[in-house]
Amino acid sequence: MLSFILRRIAVVIPTFLGVTLLAFALIHMIPGDPVLVMMGERQIDPEFYASALKRLGLDQPLYVQYWHYLLNLLHGDFGTSIVSNEPVIREFLTLFPATLELSLCAMIFACLLGLPAGMLAATRRGTIVDHVTMGSALTGYSMPIFWWGLILIMLFSVSLGWTPVSGRISLEYDIPPVTGFMLIDTLLSGEEGAFKSAAHHLILPAIVLGTIPMAVIARMTRSAMLEVLREDYIRTARAKGLSRGRIVIVHALRNALMPVVTVIGLQIGTLLAGAVLTETIFSWPGIGKWLIDSISRRDYPVVQGGILLIATMVISVNLLVDILYGVINPRIRHAR
Amino acid sequence: MLLDIRNLNVSFGSTAQPFQAVSGLDLAINRGEIVGIVGESGSGKSVTMLALMGLIDAPGRVTADALQFAGQDLLGMKAAQKRQIIGKDIAMIFQDALTSLNPAYTVGYQLMETLRLHTPLRGAALKQRALELLEQVEIPDAKSRLNAYPHQLSGGMSQRVMIAMAIACQPKLLIADEPTTALDVTVQAQIMELLVNLQKQNDMALILITHDLAVVAEVAQRVVVMYAGEVVETSSTELLFNTPRHPYTQALLASIPEHSKGAKRLSTLAGVVPGQYDRPSGCLLSPRCPYATDTCRTQRPPQLPLSGTSVRCFTPLNDSGIPSHE
Ligand SMILES: Nc1ncnc2c1ncn2[C@@H]1O[C@H](COP(=O)(O)OP(=O)(O)OP(=O)(O)O)[C@@H](O)[C@H]1O
Ligand code: SF4
Ligand SMILES: [Mg+2]
Numbered sequence: 001m002l003s004f005i006l007r008r009i010a011v012v013i014p015t016f017l018g019v020t021l022l023a024f025a026l027i028h029m030i031p032g033d034p035v036l037v038m039m040g041e042r043q044i045d046p047e048f049y050a051s052a053l054k055r056l057g058l059d060q061p062l063y064v065q066y067w068h069y070l071l072n073l074l075h076g077d078f079g080t081s082i083v084s085n086e087p088v089i090r091e092f093l094t095l096f097p098a099t100l101e102l103s104l105c106a107m108i109f110a111c112l113l114g115l116p117a118g119m120l121a122a123t124r125r126g127t128i129v130d131h132v133t134m135g136s137a138l139t140g141y142s143m144p145i146f147w148w149g150l151i152l153i154m155l156f157s158v159s160l161g162w163t164p165v166s167g168r169i170s171l172e173y174d175i176p177p178v179t180g181f182m183l184i185d186t187l188l189s190g191e192e193g194a195f196k197s198a199a200h201h202l203i204l205p206a207i208v209l210g211t212i213p214m215a216v217i218a219r220m221t222r223s224a225m226l227e228v229l230r231e232d233y234i235r236t237a238r239a240k241g242l243s244r245g246r247i248v249i250v251h252a253l254r255n256a257l258m259p260v261v262t263v264i265g266l267q268i269g270t271l272l273a274g275a276v277l278t279e280t281i282f283s284w285p286g287i288g289k290w291l292i293d294s295i296s297r298r299d300y301p302v303v304q305g306g307i308l309l310i311a312t313m314v315i316s317v318n319l320l321v322d323i324l325y326g327v328i329n330p331r332i333r334h335a336r
Numbered sequence: 337m338l339l340d341i342r343n344l345n346v347s348f349g350s351t352a353q354p355f356q357a358v359s360g361l362d363l364a365i366n367r368g369e370i371v372g373i374v375g376e377s378g379s380g381k382s383v384t385m386l387a388l389m390g391l392i393d394a395p396g397r398v399t400a401d402a403l404q405f406a407g408q409d410l411l412g413m414k415a416a417q418k419r420q421i422i423g424k425d426i427a428m429i430f431q432d433a434l435t436s437l438n439p440a441y442t443v444g445y446q447l448m449e450t451l452r453l454h455t456p457l458r459g460a461a462l463k464q465r466a467l468e469l470l471e472q473v474e475i476p477d478a479k480s481r482l483n484a485y486p487h488q489l490s491g492g493m494s495q496r497v498m499i500a501m502a503i504a505c506q507p508k509l510l511i512a513d514e515p516t517t518a519l520d521v522t523v524q525a526q527i528m529e530l531l532v533n534l535q536k537q538n539d540m541a542l543i544l545i546t547h548d549l550a551v552v553a554e555v556a557q558r559v560v561v562m563y564a565g566e567v568v569e570t571s572s573t574e575l576l577f578n579t580p581r582h583p584y585t586q587a588l589l590a591s592i593p594e595h596s597k598g599a600k601r602l603s604t605l606a607g608v609v610p611g612q613y614d615r616p617s618g619c620l621l622s623p624r625c626p627y628a629t630d631t632c633r634t635q636r637p638p639q640l641p642l643s644g645t646s647v648r649c650f651t652p653l654n655d656s657g658i659p660s661h662e
Binding site: 098231232233235236237238239240241242243251254255303329331334 | 389391416419420421422423426427428430432435436437438439440441449450453454485487498501552
């Protein structure tokens with residue numbers, strides 16, 4: 001198992017290097033003089049210009065710049081925001097829990113609904129249950145996030161008044177960040193009603209963000225289940241006299257999960273892309289909103305570092321999925 | 337009598353245009369008896385057994401006048417009740433052992449799953465019994481095999497595991513559907529020998545579906561010959577091999593060398609088993625039968641009892657192998 005994990009990690013290293021190269025190139029692909037672009041193309045005095053160039057390391061040859069860039073990365077230096085003068089990594093780490101919390105809840109929502117829906121559709125194949133479930137999944141899949149978010153806000157926040165429109169928690173609460181997860185921090189703070197408020201704020205964005213992954217998971221679960229249910233070992237399980245429920249959950253689902261887990265992993269990219277939009281719609285203070293704001297503020301070090309950090313995250317998640325895949329499927333684990 | 341099936345019908349396809357995969361099948365099995373079921377590909381051997389096990393799914397339809405097993409009526413039984421018999425008193429093994437084991441679970445898990453379901457064994461005793469079973473099916477190094485995954489086993493080894501699973505609760509009836517077809521020749525003989533030994537030790541009835549007539553002649557006490565979903569002849573092994581009464585049986589026997597090697601067609605009879613759309617109206621064999629008459633082409637022959645055998649033919653063959661009316 002350990003050697004399996006190490007082999008997986010080795011495969012990922014070149015990908016990671018490629019991403020650093022891209023992030024590095026980004027700053028050089030900005031049309032025009034990066035310093036001028038960042039400073040807002042105002043008239044600035046040459047001395048300040050030279051010092052800015054030096055500070056950004058842009059006076060060195062490209063390969064030296066890249067080398068320094070890599071060395072800095074190794075030391076955890078992902079650049080410094082030119083707006084707040086804070087290290088990018090610190091801003092990222094402050095905001096990331098908000099995005100992670102949102103994404104996790106979206107994914108939990110997607111799995112909680114998508115897996116049973118797919119299983120139900122597969123075991124009731126061809127019936128009205130199947131058609132309704134898969135029809136809904138298709139609708140969910142093709143729903144533009146922005147539009148879907150607005151519809152839900154109109155319905156649940158504006159018309160029914162059930163949920164708040166924006167933010168992570170009602171302004172009346174001042175929750176000290178401990179874990180960065182609002183749901184957990186509110187519980188830790190012991191403030192009455194804080195958890196409820198946080199949950200209320202979270203529910204709509206999580207549903208909006210989780211809708212597409214849910215649809216994908218439901219469809220994937222259905223087709224994987226249908227495939228597996230035709231397998232010889234399902235016939236064996238039935239010939240043992242096992243109950244229908246045990247056959248579906250123990251014998252079929254375990255095998256059907258392999259492609260589903262992959263799909264869930266692949267959804268992480270989609271999820272982060274969706275998070276950018278969702279966070280913007282709901283003013284959710286996470287890295288998606290942060291990136292969008294930084295782009296409009298022309299805070300390029302933040303954009304560069306943020307993209308690299310997000311890419312690193314996607315790579316790590318895919319790695320995790322790969323490893324998980326090996327845990328579920330003994331054949332992959334044992335393959336040399 | 338252990339098993340008594342009367343007038344079993346299995347059909348697939350739409351109700352308007354059903355395909356009778358099995359029709360009017362009668363089958364009786366005694367305790368501790370070995371019965372061979374033979375017939376070309378598509379004659380309904382597997383479907384019959386799957387219907388008995390309750391493994392035919394909608395839109396397939398199963399009907400019967402009687403389905404008695406060890407004095408119990410399987411027909412009127414609730415599904416949950418039937419599941420206490422299936423896998424315990426009636427067990428089945430299949431052609432492709434490699435794909436018949438779940439790739440996600442260890443051999444031990446799958447073996448103990450059966451035991452946990454049908455016996456009160458738990459914990460160390462459960463594991464001990466699983467180990468015994470693997471030893472009983474002559475798996476070397478049984479202890480370490482408990483933790484092996486199916487993909488780490490050879491075909492022969494997988495079939496042994498399947499057999500261990502099937503005999504786990506000492507069934508009264510074991511159905512082996514072409515248990516050796518997918519295996520190497522040398523392994524085939526070992527698995528057959530194992531099956532017959534286990535049958536003797538456990539005093540269980542064994543239904544052996546196979547294309548290998550030589551094996552049937554060697555181990556079976558009785559033989560059932562099926563063609564296009566019907567039983568065309570059934571008798572003791574000795575009678576059947578010495579004096580086949582049905583033209584189809586005669587053709588099967590005449591083609592033993594190739595057929596037992598798995599040839600899909602009979603060299604002695606032109607054509608193949610009729611499928612859904614080309615079933616003839618008279619005797620199902622009539623398009624291929626060398627002795628077919630006009631009556632054969634328009635009317636269905638009934639199953640006739642005939643001195644110790646039962647034959648579905650208007651003109652059963654006599655001792656010299658020619659139709660009785662000539
Ligand atoms: N699920 C099903 N749906 C429709 N037709 C089926 C189904 N299962 C079997 N059949 C048909 O029923 C007929 C009998 O099939 P069966 O598998 O019982 O043959 P067999 O005698 O076991 O042949 P073989 O020696 O190849 O195993 C075939 O024509 C087959 O195509
Ligand atoms: S009934 Fe006629 S066609 Fe059918 S097997 Fe007998 S002789 Fe042949
Ligand atoms: Mg078959």
